[in-house]
Amino acid sequence: xxxxTLCFSLxxxxxxxxxxxxxxxxxxxxxxxxxxxxxxESFLANNPSTPNREDVEKKVLNYLIEQEVxxxxxxxxxxxxxxxxxxxxxxxxxxxxxxxxxxxxxxLEDYFGTSFLDIKETLEKEAKNMLLGEAFKQKLFSYVSIxxxxxxxxxxxxxxxxxxxxxxxxxxCIEKKISPSAESLSLTRxxxxxxxxxxxxxxxSFDSFYSVYSGGxxxxxxxxxxxxxxxxxxxxxxxxxxxxxxxxxxxxxxIRLNSRVGEKIDVSHILFPLSITEKDVLxxxxxxxxxxxxxxxxxxxxxxxLSFKGSYGGVFFGVPKENxxxxxxxxxxxxxxxxxxxxxxxxxxxxxxxxxxLKAIHPPKTPDLYEFWGFIEGLALERKFYSFxxxxxxxNKKRVYIKIN
Numbered sequence: 142x143x144x145x146t147l148c149f150s151l152x153x154x155x156x157x158x159x160x161x162x163x164x165x166x167x168x169x170x171x172x173x174x175x176x177x178x179x180x181x182e183s184f185l186a187n188n189p190s191t192p193n194r195e196d197v198e199k200k201v202l203n204y205l206i207e208q209e210v211x212x213x214x215x216x217x218x219x220x221x222x223x224x225x226x227x228x229x230x231x232x233x234x235x236x237x238x239x240x241x242x243x244x245x246x247x248x249l250e251d252y253f254g255t256s257f258l259d260i261k262e263t264l265e266k267e268a269k270n271m272l273l274g275e276a277f278k279q280k281l282f283s284y285v286s287i288x289x290x291x292x293x294x295x296x297x298x299x300x301x302x303x304x305x306x307x308x309x310x311x312x313x314c315i316e317k318k319i320s321p322s323a324e325s326l327s328l329t330r331x332x333x334x335x336x337x338x339x340x341x342x343x344x345x346s347f348d349s350f351y352s353v354y355s356g357g358x359x360x361x362x363x364x365x366x367x368x369x370x371x372x373x374x375x376x377x378x379x380x381x382x383x384x385x386x387x388x389x390x391x392x393x394x395x396i397r398l399n400s401r402v403g404e405k406i407d408v409s410h411i412l413f414p415l416s417i418t419e420k421d422v423l424x425x426x427x428x429x430x431x432x433x434x435x436x437x438x439x440x441x442x443x444x445x446x447l448s449f450k451g452s453y454g455g456v457f458f459g460v461p462k463e464n465x466x467x468x469x470x471x472x473x474x475x476x477x478x479x480x481x482x483x484x485x486x487x488x489x490x491x492x493x494x495x496x497x498x499l500k501a502i503h504p505p506k507t508p509d510l511y512e513f514w515g516f517i518e519g520l521a522l523e524r525k526f527y528s529f530x531x532x533x534x535x536x537n538k539k540r541v542y543i544k545i546n
């Protein structure tokens with residue numbers, strides 16, 4: 142429990158303070174008293190009923206020593222490395238957090254009593270060490286395997302103490318997106334087509350329309366960053382090529398691919414928003430109300446759920462509540478409480494209306510071995526690894542210089 146709480150606490154933020162006491166030395170690295178107290182405070186804040194601060198301090202120190210031992214061996218492994226992007230991502234998150242808490246870079250420098258560059262360099266070093274330690278531990282994990290017999294033995298020994306399965310939901314969802322009228326779409330498309338024609342014939346430049354319509358340079362991004370229909374076209378373009386109008390929930394886009402490096406692209410776009418009227422909103426709602434009024438059977442609901450899927454629609458079986466949108470979950474639980482077959486029609490994300498049909502809620506239970514084989518195998522493997530890891534750590538920390546002050 143303590144290990145998991147400490148792993149990603151506000152790490153290393155006290156490493157900058159001057160006149161700090163060295164609590165321990167591990168190899169060529171030091172552990173500062175302030176680092177210990179920072180993590181102790183974090184743990185106690187999340188576990189206020191913990192009775193003995195001294196015990197927590199000892200566990201924190203042992204944990205930090207363990208991390209330094211992992212880093213010590215990770216640095217000796219010439220095959221292990223971490224990417225600058227990984228380090229930069231962690232440091233960026235930490236600096237953003239500190240700036241949000243303190244208000245400015247100047248306040249950050251004043252708080253830690255050193256320059257921004259020194260703070261950044263220290264965070265980079267600590268982030269790299271943390272990632273190296275994790276990579277080395279993952280490498281140790283790869284040495285451990287487990288047989289089917291061991292999984293069965295683990296299940297028989299611990300099935301009464303295994304965590305219960307989460308409640309699982311079976312349901313159907315019909316989604317009707319709020320879309321502009323055919324007249325509005327036709328008018329907007331004619332404008333977009335006209336601009337595309339001017340750009341294609343080089344009568345006007347792509348950039349010249351930024352001041353008239355929405356859009357601009359979107360910068361560099363990977364797949365999965367933007368709307369799927371936008372990305373599909375953007376990644377299919379050649380450098381310098383401009384797409385014909387592409388429709389998304391935001392409107393119509395003209396997309397230009399500026400450059401491509403591997404799986405990253407730099408694009409610009411011109412956006413022609415589609416006007417949604419109150420009449421359009423009402424039409425989507427009435428569409429589902431009419432379906433509900435027809436009192437459809439389960440087969441019809443399932444068929445419509447597959448025809449009108451959108452972002453939330455479809456037919457679902459065995460979905461844990463953690464994987465269900467909070468508003469959808471609230472409506473499903475209400476159906477269960479009221480023992481009603483169909484939900485009220487409701488709006489979600491200001492972009493769609495939904496109609497839900499609850500089939501069943503399967504309550505938490507002791508997991509069946511074969512139904513949840515992968516889950517139980519993972520627990521058994523984790524237990525075996527930590528037994529292996531504890532033995533490895535006890536033996537190998539003897540090879541590292543450790544001094545506790």
